[in-house]
Amino acid sequence: MNDRLSLNHPAAKVREAFIYSFPVHDLAQSRWEYSQKTAHPQYTPPNVLRHNRALLDHRARTVTTPNNDTLYSSAWLDLADGAMLLSLPDMHDRYFSFAFLDIFTNNVACIGRRTTGTAAQTWLLAGPGWHGTVPHGAEVIRLSCNDVWMLGRLLVDGEEDLGNVHAIQDAITLRPLDSTGVPRLLQSVPQESSPEHYLDLVNEVLGRNPLPPHESELFESFEAVGIRPGQKGAWHMLDPDVRDAWSSTHQANLASLTVPPPGTRHTAGGSWTGGPDHLGRFGADYACRAFVSMVGLGALEREEAIYLTTQTDEAGMPLHGSHAYRLTLPGNVPVDAFWSLSMYEITPDGRRFFTENTLGRYALGDRTPGLSRQADGSLEVLLQHARPQGGEANWLPAPAGPFSLTVRFYQPRKDLLDRSFLMPDAVRLR
CATH class of the missing domain: 2.60.120.600 (Domain of unknown function DUF1214, C-terminal domain)
Structure with a gap:
């Protein structure tokens, strides 16, 4: 454990914990915005597939560096209480991919033209704790997290091809394997600029998912600076100097992420x-x-x-x-x-x-x-x-x-x- 280092140099340990946990918070914030904020124009509940129907143009100002080649399909999956079935029609050699991202933003699976071909397919999306019977004809994708972002891309050959892609989208289905599971909602409201709310959301998501076993010592070292999976209100249990370290460095730590670290480019x-x-x-x-x-x-x-x-x-x-x-x-x-x-x-x-x-x-x-x-x-x-x-x-x-x-x-x-x-x-x- 590195508790002594954490207490002697809280700002350094806070930054290490922040760099580690930022993707967890960033993805969870997007999950909350798109699947729980009902006022959002693209609001879609968890475990429901949403298709974008128009190619992006100069009016698209939400996401920087957009593409004009594909239509996106997306679902925020919660696999804690049951598996999901994803069925895809024959793509007839059209480029497509569906990537599955874990809570750390790693691509943990990818299906598509490159990896699985373009014929009609049905996939059972199973979380780490699922045990059951696989339906006939379905292939299993075993995912390491309960919270998964499924992000699909379908190639569009210009505006005149949109109707063909819409027909493909309409033929894609995502449904629970059984009707008993109810997706969980995040209880922590994202607020990136507040270290207290930041820790609440990170700890909630970490507590909802299995942690990488090989990183157990790392999590032990983060405990002193508030990374405590599953614990709400960790902020109020921190030493005053640790809270001060979070408050005094948080905005600078956020700003530093716009600069590529060595070896990234x-x-x-x-x-x-x-x-x-x-x-x-x-x-x-x-x-x-x-x-x-x-x-x-x-x-x-x-x-x-x-x-x-x-x-x-x-x-x-x-x-x-x-x-x-x-x-x-x-x-x-x-x-x-x-x-x-x-x-x-x-x-x-x-x-x-x-x-x-x-x-x-x-x-x-x-x-x-x-x-x-x-x-x-x-x-x-x-x-x-x-x-x-x-x-x-x-x-x-x-x-x-x-x-x-x-x-x-x-x-x-x-x-x-x-x-x-x-x-x-x-x-x-x-």
Whole structure:
């Protein structure tokens, strides 16, 4: 145990406990917002599947760096009192995935085109304490937590494909294995800025789920600073100097999560950066886990999708709509599903959103109709605010001010996974 260290240096131990527990709080706060706050526009009770029905555009300002490629399906599962049955129709080789995240935001299972194929399937979603009879034809997914976030993605080939995807969504069912279980609600109301409420929510969620056995000593060391699974009101049992440490460092600890810790960002060619190999399955890299929870909650494992981003050109200068750029992509991008390049305006507070434009185009990729390619199959994308004189086919409209680019590779091949494929930089034309 590290109680003596905790008491002698409470601020250091508080920060360690905060970094460890932040993803637990962040995910639980989202669970409460979406599944218990009835005034929320996307409110959906626990164990009920919700489908987003529209592709995101410049009006989407809730989540930074949105995508324009997939529709999301989501459910906040509580598996403590029973298993759930998830049935999927035949996807006919369409890209899809359903990721299952534990309370720490680790991807603990993933079904989809890459892992389980696209034929019709039924899955029994079982929590750690479930024992029962598996229905005929169902495959079991044994999950390590009772509280699980199920996040699905379905590929959409533009607005004209929405009807086809809606039909698939309507054919997906999620139901309890039996009707006796009642999902539990969180009793602690999230309030991220209050250390007292922060601890209440973290401890409630930790108490609702089995803890990693190999981290028992870590939890013992956190007890002195208020991480006490299942205990309500831990704040009032802390020593005054520990409460002072929480109060004096909490806002700074929250702010620090916007800065990537060492080893989190990896160069992927020139100015492009991507996540580490263990993205989505963080292991003991608690700093990376907390950072990703803050800036990209719900990140997939790299085997499923790789995202690269940049906001500078080949000379290292910030991308800006007052200039024009050319980005040349090779003819054979190493993916087994699809790739897309998205354009984002950068707001004064650093968030990134699609920008309104005359084409209504927020991304382009291997599914974009009418692209003009070079003789060798390469693709020259024009990145600029004004309409190009040579035509709109390869134009990805930029905002008038600063912008960033994100390229997404779904079902990446070996060259992407081993980082031998390098993204070219944007070249400034004027």
